[in-house]
Amino acid sequence: VLQWVDDSMPLSAYLTGPNSAHDRYRPLDLSHSKARKMMMDVHKHVAEKTKPPQARLDVYREVMSKLRPVFHHFFLERWQAPSAWFSHRLAYASSVAAGSMIGFVVGLGDRHSSNILIDTRSAELVNIDLGIAFDQGRLLKTPECVPFRLTRDIEDGLGVSGVDGVLRGAAEHTMRVLRANSAALITILEVFVRNPLYKWALDPASDPTRATAAAVAPQSGGAPAPAQQ
Template sequence: AAPPRPSDLFYEKIMPALKECGISRITSRRDWPLDVLRSVYAQLVHETPRDLLAREIQCASLSPAELWAKTGGHAQSVAVMSMVGYAIGLGDRHLDNILMDFRSGEVVHIDWNVCFEKGARLKVPELVPFRLTHTMQAAMGFAGVEGAFRIACERSLRVLRRNKEALLTLLEAFVYDPVVDWTAEKQAQQASKSVELHVSLSLFASRVDEMKVSLAESQRQGAASLGAFQQLLTQIVDLYASDVAA
């Protein structure tokens, strides 16, 4: 059987935890309690071996020299992609969008759709600048983030600064590219708000109609009760008058 996906492991834990708090499955993720999310995250981190990725790289290496080269390649590739991704606002870096080439130890990023800080405008905003989990750090060697990773980060940032004119020229093409519609997202948000408003007004109108029917029924029952009360009162008055006359 295929191993479970990380997202499946997450939902297997978060759903029972939310149920214990009385939160429905259909509740928006932005409304999930932070303490529950932190608890589930801590459980997943505890259950995931820190050296999981490091052992995979080790198993793919035939000699200590090859392991050393792949470990350095992993740290450097993570550093370069982290700095480049930070510069262009690349998001959506889940495990399906970060692949591993075990022949070199390097990471390979795919699906660059969520960029230019688009992740910060999602329903559940992405707050971290790049992905750097404990398993990725453990695969960088004994120095962790303070070794080849830090050196590669600093060099990458220097290269980006030194070539900022070329970088801005390339990015400028996205601003004037007719294929890229920068207003589509705003229009989609406005359309979504319009639909939500229409649905809310429709529900309100339906509720008003129900109240009208209920009010009309109450008026009818009240009128009938009032008529019966008047008849009873008339009978009492007539009975009292006959007793007085007698």
């Protein structure tokens, strides 16, 4: 099923696209391309055993210190009235929580910043490209080990309470609802789990291009994966 998502934009377009928020609000920060190169270079050195694994963490921390999150500006730009800003930030936080918990339950992967849209009217996040599910991301050349995307820029939009505010309560409520309806949820998911054609479509070995999709797509946020901000 295909559908065009109206009035939306990828997180990558706002954060790292042309005239990006990073360029406008923090022009002296490390650029996205330089940060990406630093992470990829150290990953190569570690793989070749010319540097210890600790070097990846050291470079990542350096990138974090030189490339700060800016996503809170998205709300300030669009909703100047305090009540509108507050209500849209609440909607955003609730959508991050619900999408993260549901994605965790179904093992949704490939959550790079071009596969997450933000609705420019409601400020809710919209996940697209749901092809890698049921933890199939663990089979990629670079295994996806995180349960959902909660990088620094995504957290930057949550307000001063961060993950301990609206997001935590909404995430707990989402899990309660899923648990209360677990029988119906399992019935629906078993259709996909037991479908051999669907499993083949998810297998990275059946589509070599998917294994590198996350590596070449624009990134945002603060996870240790290469080039994320």
